[in-house]
Amino acid sequence: MTLRAVFKSWVDHYFSDEEAVILLVVLVLGFAVVIWLGRMLAPFFTALVIAFLLQGAVSWLERRGVPHLLAVILVFLGFLGMLMAMAFILLPLIWNQLVGLVQETPRMFASGQQLLDDLQERYPNLVTPDQIQDWIGVAGREMTQFGQRALTLSLASLGNVLALIIYLILVPILVFFMLKDRDTLVAFTLSLMPQRRTLMTRIWQEMDDQIANYVRGKFIEIIIVGTVAFLTFAYFGLPYSALLAVLVGFSVLVPYIGAAVATLPVAAVAGFHFGMTDQFLYVVLAYGVIQALDGNVLSPILFSEAVNIHPVSIIVAVLFFGGIWGFWGVFFAIPLATLLKALVYAWPRGIQRRKENEAVEALSEE
Structure with missing residues (x-):
């Protein structure tokens, strides 16, 4: 069987049906939108992921007789409470510990250097002074690059404060309407399909x-x-x-x-x-x-x-x-x-x- 015949057989197997071709086009367009417009539509995609996560809780409440709107409100309030706890409790704690870790890095680096010196004294045949100097040089360069990246990230984050505020406002609004009008949005999406x-x-x-x-x-x-x-x-x-x-x-x-x-x-x-x-x-x-x-x-x-x-x-x-x-x-x-x-x-x-x-x-x- 020639290569052309093999390729034709493969195409006939997967794309002989009109719906299969349409499905391929939909998948390609979907991936293209995410790749090229992902940064622009990032709040929408973020809200879509969060709504997808929260939909299970909404469905669980509805199965127990809770009206749809009330279930959405309860789940959404729980989501906002968790978001506020992260913003005012967890994130400041993590940030303070990260700052403390960066400040303590020189002492940790000095301790590591002392540990290498002790290792060289105990095992002079395994670890040579030249190797220790090479390791210290590599570690120093890595720490310098880490500090530069941290500084660059801090300066860049100052310019992203407005984007963060937009996220904090826009994403919860999108999440609420995605949960509330889920059936309407799904019906609209299906109306665009064959x-x-x-x-x-x-x-x-x-x-x-x-x-x-x-x-x-x-x-x-x-x-x-x-x-x-x-x-x-x-x-x-x-x-x-x-x-x-x-x-x-x-x-x-x-x-x-x-x-x-x-x-x-x-x-x-x-x-x-x-x-x-x-x-x-x-x-x-x-x-x-x-x-x-x-x-x-x-x-x-x-x-x-x-x-x-x-x-x-x-x-x-x-x-x-x-x-x-x-x-x-x-x-x-x-x-x-x-x-x-x-x-x-x-x-x-x-x-x-x-x-x-x-x-x-x-x-x-x-």
Whole structure:
């Protein structure tokens, strides 16, 4: 079979149906809008994600007899309360700890240099003075670059105060109306789609529950892991507990890689604060227990209905979508991989099933 015949067979298999071509166009346009207009429409997309997260709570209240508008108001007030708590309690605490960490960095750097000197004295054959000087030089350059980035970020953030105010006002308003008028907005979106959308409906049904469960489950996982980490670090008296807990909580966004990356700052702060003592070992051990319970207990409970995706596919999805969309690309890497998997499996099956149904209908009419 020639290459042309193989390509023609592939096209006939996936794009012989008119709805399949329309679905491809919709997907391409959707990705193009997000890539090129994502920065401009960022408040809208942010509100869409938040409304998607809150819709589960609204539906839960409605199933228990609460009127739709009252359910939306209750959930929205809860969202505003959480937003205010973050703005006036959590963020100032994290900011103060971040400032303290930056101020203490020179002392930590000096302690690290002293530790290297002690290491060279104990093991002169393994660690040479030239190696120590090289390590100190690399660390110094990294700290200088870190300070420059922090200064640049601070100066840039001053110019983004207006954008932050717009976010804080516009996003909650969009979230409220997306929750309140959800049926109207969905009906309007469907009116823009072709009347015959059996394939689209099938693909959406296969991935809707899985993506919804994943996004809400991941949000719950971040809250639980971050809270447990904060309580654990505070119990051991580890400085910068809130800052490290936020880092550990968000590390669950990137499976496998996140836990390893978050280990470095936790171990470094514990090492500089406690030294190589039993307290340091207890903190590292407690952190390892948190990661083990998250990976082996919490994650299976929250994502028991999620699609089983190979770890290599997860890492590739995180790298690809994170490179395109940054934080949100990392957050939605697995849902997007789930979407692609659903497309690959449901697309040809959907076309084949509809052709069989049309054949059955034609025979029944005869």
